[in-house]
Amino acid sequence: MVTMTLKIILLVVLGAVIGLALPMQDLTVLDGLISTALCLLLFGVGLSLGRDRHLFSSMRSLGRVVLVVPVGVAAGSIIGASLAGFVLGLPLNESAAIGAGFGWYSLSAVLISRVYAVEVGALAFLSNVLRELVALAIIPWIAIRFGYLAAVAPGGATAMDVTLPIIAKSTDSKTTLVAFVTGVLLSLAVPVLVPLLIGLGGG
Amino acid sequence: MTLLVVFLLAGLIVGYQQWLPDRWAKLPGIITTGGLFALLFLMGMQIGSSSVVIQEIFVYGGQAFVLAAGAVVGSTAAVWAAVRLAGLGGSGDDDA
Incomplete structure (x- = not known):
């Protein structure tokens, strides 16, 4: 799994270097390719889940897990980012709102820019892009070191799409299902929590 | 989506x-x-x-990384602790 982490980092770095050297003028082409790859990936994840007969019988036993994990990810992200913001000397409302982006960089940045300040929106954007990249790199290691359910946490809202394939590869079918539900619930929470938390500072 | x-x-x-x-x-x-x-x-x-992301990395890179690391560590620790407190172990959730 450490080699998996290395492969992930190498592929992203290789792509970034090529992107820097030969920047694409029309980023919509890349957006289209990424969306296509994601659709294919999720079809593949769905195929693997669907073929697992044991999964459907064990779904009933998921119970509290599908609530405990999203609540844990949400609370942990906000508290963790707030503590990091305290170390950096940032206002609590800004760091908490950035943490509540849960990796959904486009939406959290737009929400913060619109109701608060463009500079903080830019920080939210980059911070949540980095969260997604860090998550991709460390999920395989987290799964081994801290357990399968903990491996759902780093991805946040992206556990339903971008980081789902890595979670599926690093854990089991049951955890993949929990990850998907967690990602959906967190995605629904972003448009509510980000404006709420940023508003605590009075703007 | x-x-x-x-x-x-x-x-x-x-x-x-x-x-x-x-x-x-x-x-x-x-x-x-x-x-x-x-x-x-x-x-x-x-x-x-993306020139926007590259520019932002130079301006906000350090702060953004610390915030991202805080969110990742915080969320992982919270789920790890919550799973244990709620007794929700299961496959792969044993201590390494």
């Missing part, structure tokens, strides 16, 4: 109904591994090609 859910559900149905011939049993693994590597490379290219 809707499209992604449609593809996931389509895969679930095809897999559950066992419409995939046995000789294609390796297909899901090939799709997820190949697709994943393509996705990672393309995401890297997107970051490298």
Whole structure:
């Protein structure tokens, strides 16, 4: 799994270097390719889940897990980012709102820019892009070191799409299902929590 | 987002109904591994090609990384602790 982490980092770095050297003028082409790859990936994840007969019988036993994990990810992200913001000397409302982006960089940045300040929106954007990249790199290691359910946490809202394939590869079918539900619930929470938390500072 | 859910559900149905011939049993693994590597490379290219992201890295990079690390560590620790407190262990959730 450490080699998996290395492969992930190498592929992203290789792509970034090529992107820097030969920047694409029309980023919509890349957006289209990424969306296509994601659709294919999720079809593949769905195929693997669907073929697992044991999964459907064990779904009933998921119970509290599908609530405990999203609540844990949400609370942990906000508290963790707030503590990091305290170390950096940032206002609590800004760091908490950035943490509540849960990796959904486009939406959290737009929400913060619109109701608060463009500079903080830019920080939210980059911070949540980095969260997604860090998550991709460390999920395989987290799964081994801290357990399968903990491996759902780093991805946040992206556990339903971008980081789902890595979670599926690093854990089991049951955890993949929990990850998907967690990602959906967190995605629904972003448009509510980000404006709420940023508003605590009075703007 | 809707499209992604449609593809996931389509895969679930095809897999559950066992419409995939046995000789294609390796297909899901090939799709997820190949697709994943393509996705990672393309995401890297997107970051490298985006002048906005590159500029922001120089301005906010350090702060953004500390905030991202805080959120990742905080969320992982919270789920790890919550799973233990609620007694929700399970496959792979034993201490390493």
